[in-house]
Amino acid sequence: MVRRVIGVGNCDRGDDAAGPACIAALHARLANDIELLSCGGEPAALLALLEGSREVYLIDACAAGLPAGGIRRWNVARQPLPARAGISSTHGVGLAEALELARALGVLPRRCVLYAIEGRSYEAGAALSAPVLAAVESVARRIERASER
Amino acid sequence: MRSRTIRVDRLARVEGEGAVRLVVRDGRIDSARLSIFEPPRFFEALLRGRAYTEASDITARICGICPVAYQITAVHALENALGIEVSAAVRDLRRLLYCGEWIQSHALHVTLLHAPGFLGYHSGIEMAREHGEAVRRGLALKQVGSDIIALLGGRAVHPVTVCIGGFNRVPRRAELAGLTERLERSREAALAMVRWTAGFEFPDCERDYTFVALRHRSEYPFSAGRIASNRGLELPAAQFEAHIEQHQVRHSTALHARLRTGGAYLTGPLARYSLNFENLAPIAQDAALAAGLGRSCTNPYRSIVVRAVEILHACDEALRIIARYEAPELPASPYEPRAATGIAATEAPRGLLYHRYRLDADGTLLEARIVPPTAQNQAAIEEDLRCFAGAFLALPRPQLREQCEQLVRNHDPCISCATHFLHLEVTPA
Numbered sequence: 214m215v216r217r218v219i220g221v222g223n224c225d226r227g228d229d230a231a232g233p234a235c236i237a238a239l240h241a242r243l244a245n246d247i248e249l250l251s252c253g254g255e256p257a258a259l260l261a262l263l264e265g266s267r268e269v270y271l272i273d274a275c276a277a278g279l280p281a282g283g284i285r286r287w288n289v290a291r292q293p294l295p296a297r298a299g300i301s302s303t304h305g306v307g308l309a310e311a312l313e314l315a316r317a318l319g320v321l322p323r324r325c326v327l328y329a330i331e332g333r334s335y336e337a338g339a340a341l342s343a344p345v346l347a348a349v350e351s352v353a354r355r356i357e358r359a360s361e362r
Numbered sequence: 363m364r365s366r367t368i369r370v371d372r373l374a375r376v377e378g379e380g381a382v383r384l385v386v387r388d389g390r391i392d393s394a395r396l397s398i399f400e401p402p403r404f405f406e407a408l409l410r411g412r413a414y415t416e417a418s419d420i421t422a423r424i425c426g427i428c429p430v431a432y433q434i435t436a437v438h439a440l441e442n443a444l445g446i447e448v449s450a451a452v453r454d455l456r457r458l459l460y461c462g463e464w465i466q467s468h469a470l471h472v473t474l475l476h477a478p479g480f481l482g483y484h485s486g487i488e489m490a491r492e493h494g495e496a497v498r499r500g501l502a503l504k505q506v507g508s509d510i511i512a513l514l515g516g517r518a519v520h521p522v523t524v525c526i527g528g529f530n531r532v533p534r535r536a537e538l539a540g541l542t543e544r545l546e547r548s549r550e551a552a553l554a555m556v557r558w559t560a561g562f563e564f565p566d567c568e569r570d571y572t573f574v575a576l577r578h579r580s581e582y583p584f585s586a587g588r589i590a591s592n593r594g595l596e597l598p599a600a601q602f603e604a605h606i607e608q609h610q611v612r613h614s615t616a617l618h619a620r621l622r623t624g625g626a627y628l629t630g631p632l633a634r635y636s637l638n639f640e641n642l643a644p645i646a647q648d649a650a651l652a653a654g655l656g657r658s659c660t661n662p663y664r665s666i667v668v669r670a671v672e673i674l675h676a677c678d679e680a681l682r683i684i685a686r687y688e689a690p691e692l693p694a695s696p697y698e699p700r701a702a703t704g705i706a707a708t709e710a711p712r713g714l715l716y717h718r719y720r721l722d723a724d725g726t727l728l729e730a731r732i733v734p735p736t737a738q739n740q741a742a743i744e745e746d747l748r749c750f751a752g753a754f755l756a757l758p759r760p761q762l763r764e765q766c767e768q769l770v771r772n773h774d775p776c777i778s779c780a781t782h783f784l785h786l787e788v789t790p791a
Binding site: 253255256257258260310313314317318319 | 486487488490491494497498501502504505508517518519
């Protein structure tokens, strides 16, 4: 059973890259037994990453009405994401549905935490906005500490 | 006279936003409306004045589920305008992209949107608790479809490699060969999906549809063939508008379509299957017959089995294409812009998709016409509601609503594409 940090998002869409950016920021900062992965959000791919993991930290951008760079944390293993958590997807089945499918299929890791970072702009080709860049580092530090427990 | 109106204000488990309104008089359905209230998206207007080379990337944005069909229909139409012949390898690669799109789109619809209604669940997630194996199988199929698109198209959603004349980049033979083993397992999974869906209970509902789909002399149609019907229609794509007209209705932001000779028609898996059974891969034909489908299918509920059969066909066809693939010398044929009009029709997962473009001598798009399958199917879906919803009127409201939704879901409408879909309304006079 492995431990994983999974960044969800599209690197070419401005603040949607918050998840993958956090994975990049965590490079060489975590214990060797923790895998760092990026994922576009495809539900089957995400399920495959959740299955067989005992501990998973997910990072995704969200639009939950917080100020840009605002961070929300959910203990997904303990309770479902709120219905309007602000995570959205154009794929028909998004992150929230994939996590609930994992729970229904009995493959949700015992420890599964989601950090959602409020984005400001999702412009194609744009860099991360300054508040999201700061939030990425803050989430990286929180995951670093949490994974040491 | 007693009348009431039944409203379903938002359709669940369909792509996009729509509603159903049934007017019931003396216990019979008097009228049925499928309202599509997503705001118009103005893609045709947005294309005017843009460079012809932008059409494939812009039209891909019409849909996150079937972008391949939009962009390839666009390049086919533009290649038709410019007199471009693509190489056999390019044609095969485009067919492979369609295989990927059909597999991922159908697998999502069969597993998470359509099947729960047959098994008495409100959602795919609820169904997954007791039908985990079927859900895993469906998701694995969806992923292999997405992976085909990502490999050929550069990414799984809104791929970027398709261009006029061919591709910006074509894969090496070894890259495609890497998919073979997974596709062989997927073909087995699709066969299991056909058997699983064939075991559902289907209402005894048959209708004498006018089916319209592409028909090809030797291929189950993805992107080539003539437009055909089961009523003797047989025409090239260029004559689509001469035989099919679009018209505005007050309750939909999507244009309705009808045959100029009068009447609604149905496009999509039931039409494609019924007009092209003989060109399905033998393994898909055998599976369909074993599933009790016959060579034609007029029960809309059984469309779930037809979609599973089409996934099976697409897996088999993908394997055939990969086995014979040799990378073309040039990824794209050369071309020059010219003043011309180009037309094409292909088969998106949900049915016939028509594009027409008029270009200036420098390649500026002067006019664009896009007719998505869901827009064409609106009138046929309303007829299904009129014909079949009456049997459910005595049910309590939540069950009646679910039955109406399932009637709509049978045709897997993509409201976002058509910008023109579900909310249920039944009203006392």
